[in-house]
Amino acid sequence: MLDTKHIKSNFPILKTKSNGYSLVYLDNASTTQKPKAVIESISNFYRKDNANVHRGVYSLSEQATAKYEEAKEKVVRFIGAKDAKEIIFTKNATEGLNLLAFSLGKTFLKKGDVVLVSGGEHHSNLVPWQLASQIFGFTVEAVKMTVEGRWDLGDFQNKIKTLPVKIVSVAHASNSSGVIHPVEKIVPWIREKKALLILDGAQSVPHMPVSVARLGCDFLVFSGHKMLGPTGIGVVWGKKDLLLQMEPYQGGGGMIREVHLTESTWADVPERFEAGTPPIAEAVALGVAVDYLSAIGMGAVFEHEKQLTEYALGEIQKISGVEIYGPMDMISRGGIISFGIRGVHPHDIATICDTFGIAIRAGHHCSQSMMGVWKTEATARVSFYIYNTEKDVDELIKAIGKVKRVFQIKN
Amino acid sequence: MDLYHQNIIDHYKTPSNYGEMKGYSLVRAEYNPTCGDRLVLYMKLDENRVVDVSFTGSGCAISMAAASMLTEVIKGKTIEEVLDISKEGILEMLCTSINAGRLKCALLAWTGVREMLKP
Ligand SMILES: Cc1ncc(COP(=O)(O)O)c(C=O)c1O
Numbered sequence: 001m002l003d004t005k006h007i008k009s010n011f012p013i014l015k016t017k018s019n020g021y022s023l024v025y026l027d028n029a030s031t032t033q034k035p036k037a038v039i040e041s042i043s044n045f046y047r048k049d050n051a052n053v054h055r056g057v058y059s060l061s062e063q064a065t066a067k068y069e070e071a072k073e074k075v076v077r078f079i080g081a082k083d084a085k086e087i088i089f090t091k092n093a094t095e096g097l098n099l100l101a102f103s104l105g106k107t108f109l110k111k112g113d114v115v116l117v118s119g120g121e122h123h124s125n126l127v128p129w130q131l132a133s134q135i136f137g138f139t140v141e142a143v144k145m146t147v148e149g150r151w152d153l154g155d156f157q158n159k160i161k162t163l164p165v166k167i168v169s170v171a172h173a174s175n176s177s178g179v180i181h182p183v184e185k186i187v188p189w190i191r192e193k194k195a196l197l198i199l200d201g202a203q204s205v206p207h208m209p210v211s212v213a214r215l216g217c218d219f220l221v222f223s224g225h226k227m228l229g230p231t232g233i234g235v236v237w238g239k240k241d242l243l244l245q246m247e248p249y250q251g252g253g254g255m256i257r258e259v260h261l262t263e264s265t266w267a268d269v270p271e272r273f274e275a276g277t278p279p280i281a282e283a284v285a286l287g288v289a290v291d292y293l294s295a296i297g298m299g300a301v302f303e304h305e306k307q308l309t310e311y312a313l314g315e316i317q318k319i320s321g322v323e324i325y326g327p328m329d330m331i332s333r334g335g336i337i338s339f340g341i342r343g344v345h346p347h348d349i350a351t352i353c354d355t356f357g358i359a360i361r362a363g364h365h366c367s368q369s370m371m372g373v374w375k376t377e378a379t380a381r382v383s384f385y386i387y388n389t390e391k392d393v394d395e396l397i398k399a400i401g402k403v404k405r406v407f408q409i410k411n
Numbered sequence: 412m413d414l415y416h417q418n419i420i421d422h423y424k425t426p427s428n429y430g431e432m433k434g435y436s437l438v439r440a441e442y443n444p445t446c447g448d449r450l451v452l453y454m455k456l457d458e459n460r461v462v463d464v465s466f467t468g469s470g471c472a473i474s475m476a477a478a479s480m481l482t483e484v485i486k487g488k489t490i491e492e493v494l495d496i497s498k499e500g501i502l503e504m505l506c507t508s509i510n511a512g513r514l515k516c517a518l519l520a521w522t523g524v525r526e527m528l529k530p
Contacts, residue, residue: 020519345471347446351414364447377447391512406415407472408424 002296002304008387010035010292021357024392029203029336029383030361031225038228041288045281053280054254054271068280071287075235078290079201079220080211081242088270089278089391092234093202094124096221097169099236099249099273100198101128102135104167106247108196111137113166116159116195119145119373122175123326125200129169129232139165145373149177149326160189167196172204172215176370176381177326178309178336180204187216196242196263204224206293206385207334208302218242224282228289233282236273243269250275301386305335308384312393313338319400321409325374335384338365340375341400344407346380352406353399360396414507415472423472426479428465428486434462441523443515448474451530452523457489461528470517478520480504490528496521 008014011033014021025033048206051061053068072084081087090096094376101115103400109115115129119142129140144152151170159165169192173180183199190197198219204210205220210222219242238246248255248266252275257265266272293301310330316322316339325338337354350362361381364371371377382396403409441450448470455463461519464482468475484504485493501521502509509517 345446345448345472347513347516348415348473351510355414363445371447377449407420 001307002386004387007296010037011050012036012039012385014070014387018357018359020354024356024358024395026361026382026384026388026392026396027361028385028388029226029365029381030117031231032206032228032385033387034228035292036286037292038288041285042281045284049284050281052277061142064280067287068278071283071290074287074290076237078294079205079237080213081137081237084245084268085268086237088238088243088273089283090234090235091232091279092225093200093221093223094128094234096234097124097198097200097214097237098128100169100221100238101132103246103249103273104196105132105136105138107245109136109138109166112164113138114163115140115167115169116143116163117141117168118143118151118156118170118181120149120151120174120176120179120367120370121171122200122202123201125169125367126369133221140295141165142188142369143170145370146159146374149174149179149370149373150332151181151186153182156186156340157189158196160186160193165190165193165195166220167198168200169200171200172210173201173334174326174367174370175203175205175336176338176339176365176367176379177381178333178383179327180208180332180334181191182332183215183217186190191216191310193232203334203336207298207305209298212237224286224289228292229286230282232279233286235286238269240269245271246272248272248275252276254278296386302334304386305388306330306382307309308390309333309335309337311390312382312384312396315393315397316400319397319404321404322400325376325379336381337383338379338381340376340379341409342406343402343409344403346378348407349400349403352403353396356395356399356402358392358395358399374380388401414509414513416507419472419476419505419507422476422479426466426475426481428482429467430465431467432465437527439523439527441468443470443474443519444473445512446516448516448519450474450478450519450523452478452527453521454524454527455524456490461485461488461490461493464524466520471513471521473505473513474516474519477501477505477517481520482522483525486516493524493528506515 144155201222205222255275346362450468487489
């Protein structure tokens, strides 16, 4: 496992108390905590490097631009691509998916075409397609999910074969079940169909080695704040030949080649997709977060979470009356566990955990379709990261015991 | 454990006035999207008096206990008396400290009842 003692010492917030207890932060799928290096990089940027990018001819602006571009270089290497011009910075994964839905919709889709998602998507990979479909006339179809939260591969293949699918947009890893989906299985079907593949990497890029070259996707989207970076920065990676064909998503400064009063022509990529002043300090800080993760190694990050998850699954299953949603085993899954206690609402579980300083999530996790598969309104969810320890799991287990006592759940 | 004292757990486990009502005068569904709490409230009125009230639904202990207690409180009261019950009154009734994140749960039934009886 990782040297969590050392890692923890890099995260100021983990030294704070919550309701009188040492904070046990187990809501990393929502957002992660930030190491000192990331926090300080933001203030350092404003102290030493701040100017707008791509605009000024003066040195300070060139310096800020260089830092911004350097962040793209770091990010592109981190996801196994080469050309930093294929990196678009957005506000978050949600904005990235909106960008793709509207730009791809306008450029490539017409009435009758199908965009295929899965029945387990985060709302941010569903609602943008619904909105864009109302404008561009395409249809959104969803692949069936198994009770474990895995793709029904038979249904997946069948839908790609029989429907006029132009785009497949799916999560690489699920934020509700923790499943890591078998992208390699669907890529050949998508290629044969000459469709495009978008991966929502919001829950994979922060937690495991991800290489777009190896995955064979056309686009990858993720959020900086879920991988030690600040809020306000997200990433879209796309193949350059596709980006070059695509219409812009938002208009404004920085994304144009020539502007006339009634029409304009578009800048090259990625500038075409970065209208207005981008989140510069946030981009720089994301670069620092990438450095931090790279120094640990994403293989080691994945292994650490895997061991914790295996331990937690074992401990949780020892408690009677607790049910786990999603896989019970370690096959193709990451560090997320959704669970419930029979007779107790997940919000009450989370509230009682909170009184012991344990932060867990309760709700539908922005995936009501997955809740539908599980026939529940909500689950409690724990999600691990590099600073979590077996002791954190032990605290959680104790709190679950307390929940059962408060609610007088006998067994 | 302040929030989940015995009275709340009791109301949650064996709620009063739980069940559908036949021949109701008013019915209303309430939904709390953050928790997924769902309530259906039924009321029978005689002139301006709530002669019977019941609810069905599912949700967290706070929302269910609040619905159970509130139905006990308002049964037999006039519309004006029911509308006089304030937010603070609900918190007093629950006899517990509720953080901002859970306030919606505590007030779900109260919100529904007010919507039903508002002039
Ligand atoms: C799978 C998945 N996709 C997309 C998102 C959206 O991320 P953001 O809210 O940062 O845009 C999330 C966040 O929870 C997620 O888990």
